[in-house]
């Protein structure tokens with residue numbers, strides 16, 4: 001369908017994540033970029049008799065998944081360096097490769113391929129922290145994908161900039177360019193407390209408030225990070241950020257695997273959001289984010305994949321399942337993070353973390369038409385007692401069959417509508433061949 005037509009979507013099950021959790025025989029009506037009606041399938045056909053119909057007789061329709069943390073262009077490094085601890089992986093493999101290869105062209109191609117993978121797996125909005133955020137944002141805008149691109153800020157130079165002042169200036173320029181765009185935003189992405197000193201952190205906090213720019217930072221990712229900070233500054237990283245006045249409701253703290261009760265208190269008091277990246281934490285042996293404990297303390301926890309170089313995929317259904325399973329093991333409680341809560345972590349909690357709760361994250365009249373359907377008519381998901389259980393515990397990304405972003409149909413019957421997947425696979429291999437040849 002084109003984004004200008006009215007369209008009735010009629011799934012077998014509808015999961016709105018609003019008051020009525022799961023509806024049958026209901027339709028969602030979309031017009032242009034928005035959800036305009038939710039009503040019984042029969043009433044919809046009478047009321048919108050001339051509208052286009054999309055029948056999804058074995059599917060569950062739900063809000064699009066929101067990937068709250070990644071480094072999308074890094075998927076061009078997917079599988080290049082595996083089975084290494086975080087600092088070895090970063091210092092000996094990723095940072096040298098980035099120094100050599102990252103350019104606007106690298107970011108444009110890597111982002112495009114990453115967006116294709118995300119759309120095919122049901123992600124309709126993602127948060128990105130990478131060099132040349134203006135290039136990533138342009139690519140997302142061109143492809144009709146919703147994104148927040150956080151420009152990185154570090155104490156040291158990279159191909160993207162000479163140091164903190166230069167990074168900050170570039171991010172503000174990009175922010176000004178995109179601030180009225182309907183699909184993409186730009187944010188501040190100070191890399192981590194151990195790579196950004198007090199002065200730039202304080203500047204970022206002041207500018208974020210003045211210009212209304214969101215902040216995302218890696219925080220308490222490993223035990224080493226926390227111990228090293230205590231040795232160098234006499235404080236835990238969260239304590240240092242709190243003393244600088246840095247934490248707040250516009251801050252997303254990514255990872256948070258090392259958590260003392262004092263950290264929880266600081267996150268809670270400041271309304272800082274936590275972004276949980278379970279598979280990256282597992283792969284780099286970084287630790288476990290105690291999601292159950294954080295949620296019980298009233299902290300908003302959302303979900304992200306992290307970059308493909310440390311995951312190695314951008315599959316939010318897989319991430320949701322990992323999150324649910326890990327939460328139970330870490331809490332030693334099988335009732336921790338039940339399926340519906342895991343789904344919320346990948347949808348509405350993500351919308352809250354990104355400051356977009358009024359636009360996305362649930363199916364509600366007036367919100368953006370960011371929707372996905374998952375085909376449960378497959379052997380792996382048979383029989384169906386409860387679609388909510390299957391979304392988390394049996395469905396794989398191959399079962400995502402329709403995806404709309406802002407009312408624009410991006411995936412139809414498991415095929416990308418506006419991109420050529422074969423060409424993208426070739427493009428990815430061309431980069432790998434070039435990188436390997438050096």
Ligand SMILES: [Zn+2]
Nearest residue numbers: 070218306307
């Ligand atoms: Zn990351």
